[in-house]
Amino acid sequence: MNPNIQDVAKAAGVSPTTVSRVLNNRGYISEQTREKVYKAMKEIQYIPNDLARSLFHKRTYIIGLIVPNTSNPFFGELTFHIENVCESLGYKLLLCNSQNRIDKEQKYLEMLIGNQVDGVIAVTYNRGVLNSAKKELPIVSIDHYLSDTIPVVGSDNYEGGKSATELLIQKGCKTIIHINGPKDLRTPAALRRKAYEDVMIKNMLDPIIYEFSTNEDPAPIVRRMFWDYPDVDGMFASDDLLAAMFMNEAKRQGKQIPEDIKVIGYDGTETTSKLLPELSTIKQPIYEIGKTAIDRLVKRINGETDNLSSEFILPIELIENGTT
Amino acid sequence: MNPNIQDVAKAAGVSPTTVSRVLNNRGYISEQTREKVYKAMKEIQYIPNDLARSLFHKRTYIIGLIVPNTSNPFFGELTFHIENVCESLGYKLLLCNSQNRIDKEQKYLEMLIGNQVDGVIAVTYNRGVLNSAKKELPIVSIDHYLSDTIPVVGSDNYEGGKSATELLIQKGCKTIIHINGPKDLRTPAALRRKAYEDVMIKNMLDPIIYEFSTNEDPAPIVRRMFWDYPDVDGMFASDDLLAAMFMNEAKRQGKQIPEDIKVIGYDGTETTSKLLPELSTIKQPIYEIGKTAIDRLVKRINGETDNLSSEFILPIELIENGTT
DNA sequence: CTGAAAGCGCTTACAG
DNA sequence: CTGAAAGCGCTTACAG
The missing domain is CATH 3.40.50.2300 (Response regulator)
Structure with a gap:
């Protein structure tokens, strides 16, 4: 089995509380203790269990993304940028391909709630689904008007x-x-x-x-x-x-x-x-769409009040090539 | 706050143990009790917390996928198919875009382990990284020979x-x-x-x-x-x-x-x-590659012994069009 | 057929 | 500066 915080504590000769403090850089810890703990963690190759942490904090740092299909280059690129931005902010991405099917959107949404995601980015075509979601779940929609309280990010x-x-x-x-x-x-x-x-x-x-x-x-x-x-x-x-x-x-x-x-x-x-x-x-502007969506979502997750219903329309660009 | 199993128990006038039994269809439960519990769950819109479940079972039903970049159509399609197969088997997908950077692959792998994924599918270019992974973590590689114990799925x-x-x-x-x-x-x-x-x-x-x-x-x-x-x-x-x-x-x-x-x-x-x-x-055969990879991974997760080092080479197809 | 207790691995008041 | 205790939300032996 993977080592847990108890194992580290034993190896370092301290209490689990102390190990946790070292892990989270919290409270006063003598330099000597800190080093002992670090050494023990290295030795037994300890990696903290985020499940337990999340359970306690009621915060998973996971964001759910529902797109129709990453096979489509637009969604493939959007997904890439969204994941990238998430990563840079310390969030992880649970990916869902709804294939534009309302039943799948519904199932995925429940799954995401069960997994306690902190928020959801949805590129979804069916107005009904997300309304039924828990009111507290932060959601940002891309390109689709879903309800009066869900912000929309898209281009012009x-x-x-x-x-x-x-x-x-x-x-x-x-x-x-x-x-x-x-x-x-x-x-x-x-x-x-x-x-x-x-x-x-x-x-x-x-x-x-x-x-x-x-x-x-x-x-x-x-x-x-x-x-x-x-x-x-x-x-x-x-x-x-x-x-x-x-x-x-x-x-x-x-x-x-x-x-x-x-x-x-x-x-x-x-x-x-x-x-x-x-x-x-x-x-x-695919990157900007993804970036804006995540920024708005994270604001909501952090409880920063923005206008309840808001819209973010980013500029498009005409690219003239040989077919015109 | 979201309702928990206690809330359901109170609403139904039973113990949390009983609610859990109903939830998991486990042991004997009188039809009457079962109905009371279902009713209570509906009423308070209860969705079980998978974090807690996973913590207990040491099983998340989450698979980590590391690809270079879903912007690339090959990986976008591979990701789609993998996610799809996962979903059909009751697994969820945590997506990582490594951009072929060894430092990101390393960071992602640690993240996935911290999140207690049941297994990892990697399309990774750097041999070293996955070797350093915990030996118990089931890994299947796509298209790359990473180590003697990691199965490889690819095409011919x-x-x-x-x-x-x-x-x-x-x-x-x-x-x-x-x-x-x-x-x-x-x-x-x-x-x-x-x-x-x-x-x-x-x-x-x-x-x-x-x-x-x-x-x-x-x-x-x-x-x-x-x-x-x-x-x-x-x-x-x-x-x-x-x-x-x-x-x-x-x-x-x-x-x-x-x-x-x-x-x-x-x-x-x-x-x-x-x-x-x-x-x-x-x-x-992109779908087949994804399907085979997940099948092998799930076998490993379930502890079904397959030959330690194995290789799955799927047939390609020559498509002749106008450029030849 | 049902419930009280212990535990998954972590964190944080609360003491000392 | 450090530790024992309680709790996050669930599940499962163990009793009854």
């Missing part, structure tokens, strides 16, 4: 949708299609869509929106577009993966990009910029 | 390197460059390199290998290749990101792919297949 989706659409129009596109996820959810993509619509209408162009539902394969929808709108000359995709899928289908249809059709995506992950550097896109 | 890197190189040769390439990570480490890429060398030599061709060190930017190295070998007509990259970077540079040099230069990558993640579907690559 309206501005992003606006910039993307304006760029296409400015480049001369007339038949501009927008592809987007399900409309009924309080998703960040909804604002991108709204901006697209507003800009199109303002420019006397018809908005054309294709949508697909949560775990639906968008491939057939993309194929259908070319049938419905053979003269399509612009595409604003609500994420880079969709943009890539569209480009691929466009090539199959014998269309040249950007000559025949101009394409702009959304997210601008590192991975996209490596695998598909020619794609024009709206880049989200 | 030699076969992958062989297939890739043979494909290029069969397609008529003569000046085939291989780009790879640092040589001195026991990395999976080393076998890919070895296969490349063997196949090249067997075909009377000169192996040309460029390597870069752990956190070095490969971009300048890629640029240099074209200067050193203007007649390069084949590229076997040790991962898809490098392949994409090479393709990009090739285009900048006015080369056509696959007409002038044929390119094959390695990994074959979902993300690559979406963003760069034309890339030929060696596809690793």
Whole structure:
């Protein structure tokens, strides 16, 4: 069995209380005692049991993260940055992939509460779930409005949708299609869509929106577009993966990009910029989103009163590359 | 404060012992009592504290995962699958991004031990670290030979390197460059390199290998290749990101792919297949790697004796697309 | 079928 | 400067 504080105490010839004091640098301890204890800890390779510590303090320094899927480069990068920031602040990360399934979100949330996490960062699509959570559990949401008391961190989706659409129009596109996820959810993509619509209408162009539902394969929808709108000359995709899928289908249809059709995506992950550097896109500040979310969460954990319902909208960046 | 088992006991008019029995379905309990207890739990919204449970049982059902970086699509997908398999087996995942830094690997390992994880999955590059771990801690490594007692799960890197190189040769390439990570480490890429060398030599061709060190930017190295070998007509990259970077540079040099230069990558993640579907690559069975690793780890956790040092090599798949 | 007691490994008032 | 005691929230022999 692993050595415990008793073993250290015995080895050092002191009481467990004293060992604990040395461990936590608390109260007065003679230099001699301190050294004896350190030596004993080294000798028996003692590593304190955080479970016991957490049980006493009612504080685990664990944060739960619920994302749809770290396979998606946006969430993979977000997860990386969040874990990194956590680590630098002394927190650890319990990772949950909800796959956008409400039943999994619910189960994970209960699991996290059972594990006494200090707080939760959620990228979640289902409003209901987190409301049912214990009111005392600090939660920060990324990109989704979940309830009146849960702060939201995200980037400027309206501005992003606006910039993307304006760029296409400015480049001369007339038949501009927008592809987007399900409309009924309080998703960040909804604002991108709204901006697209507003800009199109303002420019006397018809908005054309294709949508697909949560775990639906968008491939057939993309194929259908070319049938419905053979003269399509612009595409604003609500994420880079969709943009890539569209480009691929466009090539199959014998269309040249950007000559025949101009394409702009959304997210601008590192991975996209490596695998598909020619794609024009709206880049989200992924690190800043993660950092802000953790900062707000830690403030809540520490009971620092911030305005109950708050929103943090970070700026996006238009990245123009070869596809426009 | 959250309700505890005492609160439930009081609300139900029984002892904590009885509540615990109901909770764990252990021993005989009258149906009436059981219902009283369930009712009380519902009423006060009781969720058992896993910390206390774990402290008693010396079992947390938490697994630690150390990967370099979930931003990389290979590790993002691996992490997803591992977390998923964990969840299905009742385990939770504590995520660590080591960024290939030995100091972070060391710190994370101590953290995981302090948190009493039941086991660790490590994708780690530094042999030393895990040896120093407590001998009792079950560890399974992915893709890296760390010590004689740590099982390794990975895919057939030699076969992958062989297939890739043979494909290029069969397609008529003569000046085939291989780009790879640092040589001195026991990395999976080393076998890919070895296969490349063997196949090249067997075909009377000169192996040309460029390597870069752990956190070095490969971009300048890629640029240099074209200067050193203007007649390069084949590229076997040790991962898809490098392949994409090479393709990009090739285009900048006015080369056509696959007409002038044929390119094959390695990994074959979902993300690559979406963003760069034309890339030929060696596809690793990412899900199977994760699943096998967890299965082995859980066996060790449960004390099922398997051969101390064992190796699990899963088959790769050659995916031929447009770049060859 | 049910409960009182001891203990998992730690920490912190409280004494001395 | 140091230690004995009680407690964090749970579980499990041991009695009854």
